[in-house]
Amino acid sequence: MSSRSFVASVLLLSAACASCKDDKPRSDTPPPPPPEAPVAKAGACSGGGGELSDAISAPFFAKTAGGYCVDPQGEIKTYGEKGKLSMDEVCTTAFDGECEVYKRFGLKRVVSLHYVDGSGKGGTVEVNLSQFADVPGAYGMYTLRVVAGDPAEPSTPKPLAAGAAAAIGTGRAYVWRGQHLAELQYVNENESPEQLAKSSEAILTTVAKEVGERLPGPTTLPPAAQLLPVDKRVPNGIVFYPKDVLGWNATGPGAVGFYKDGDRRWRVLAIVKDDADQAKDSFKTIKSKPGTLPVSATGDEAAHVVVPSAGEDKASAPKVEMLVARKGNVVWGVGDEEYVLRGATGVDRDKVRVTKDEAVAKMKDLLATAAPAAGAAPASDAGAKPAVAPAGSAPKK
Known part of the structure; x- marks a missing residue:
């Protein structure tokens, strides 16, 4: 053939x-x-x-x-x-x-x-x-x-x-x-x-x-993918973005993990930069989009954001949100699973969202994760323009 x-x-x-x-x-x-x-x-x-x-x-x-x-x-x-x-x-x-x-x-x-x-x-x-x-x-x-x-x-x-x-x-x-x-x-x-x-x-x-x-090359994952928690992660449940993470321009490299615990679903975002200043730039880009609300006392800075919707059905797609926080050279995110949001309607859609308390608790654990040393993250290639999977949504306010 x-x-x-x-x-x-x-x-x-x-x-x-x-x-x-x-x-x-x-x-x-x-x-x-x-x-x-x-x-x-x-x-x-x-x-x-x-x-x-x-x-x-x-x-x-x-x-x-x-x-x-x-x-x-x-x-x-x-x-x-x-x-x-x-x-x-x-x-x-x-x-x-x-x-x-x-x-x-x-x-x-x-x-x-x-x-x-x-x-x-x-x-x-x-x-x-x-x-x-x-x-x-x-x-x-x-x-x-x-x-x-x-x-x-x-x-x-x-x-x-x-x-x-x-x-x-x-x-x-x-x-x-x-x-x-x-x-x-x-x-x-x-x-x-x-x-x-x-x-x-x-x-x-x-x-x-x-x-x-x-094949040549190391057998370790890129830093952002390595940081994603293993517990409750769906097998092979990682999408990696070399440059534009979840549609946010030049914020990568970053990784999104898919998680499941019983009937509860959520996603975790990890962006690892060479230093804190670069991470600040990524966070600034993320929080600059419409619908962002600041969140206090979470990491070095945090916000509740609306994630750009992927695909051609943007008008009918569910509102996708995420709690995002930066600590040092790492940007973390916790949000709802868009696939289950798309499969639900009305009050049922609200039931499958990650609650505010759930997101805050998960974010607390993520912020306690030891971050890679400054300079450990590989620079993204300006020519690599990744496709975007449906974004994870985030907690209700």
Whole structure:
């Protein structure tokens, strides 16, 4: 199967928006069936797999993994920096219109290849490896791919121990480490959905671990993501913003965590800057928007703010609010979960909001968290313009 069909079948993001803050995650619907591809015959991997012809990415891939191998008859395509094909051709032959979303995160280079089943049972694993200009851009794109909707939904990919962060769903997997994001898709026209779910988990796990082990870069999350509390956080429930956090211009890098305790849902915001002055600038931008009310005796400064609504249905979207506070070089936020707000109406919507007392209590715990030392936060890339997930709402006044 071609790299074009692979990407078209797995990318769920909208690239038609005029700016990243108008991007919104979509429901994780199954991709359309890919066109039929030649099936590798039994013994296809007996020669040790195909040649890893791209010298730059060759160290990142195993020629054989779990009975599969790099397709001896396949072509490894490279796009962008030091690639055989231009970045424009990524848009026209690999990512279609979706490449604009990737470019906003600082996409520099793409490598496409696929593995085939050496037993001749018809399985293939399509791999797209994207390199970004910096770590925040790569991690931001990874979180947007994984959190394509409400991460509490059963269809959301589950955590996988690979690379610095990884996730796996039926027929697909994602691996992030350093400046790279690997996207994998399993295809087998000979299997039933039940068989595909089982066999895809096995081979995607193997390939993902191999790639994650070989990719360069640290295995730690960016500082803002590291600060998010683990307790009650939904699995894979992080969206990372390299620059414009929740639609607030140049306030990042920052991370938003999704939380659930029984039937209660909320979000937590963490923005980590190099020093207190930069954090003050971010807080100033956040509190400058209409609807802000100052809050006293909370951190170094605090406010109750209205979060910009994401998506095209802004007029009908629920009012999204958040309690935001700064302490030193960190800006924290506690707010309601927009997904549950959208699913409720009238008095029921008020019931699912985080109460003022809940927000204050959670904020107190956050402000007690030890912040990274000044200068520990990586600078965001001015060229990385992330898409925005629906923002978390905040406590009632």
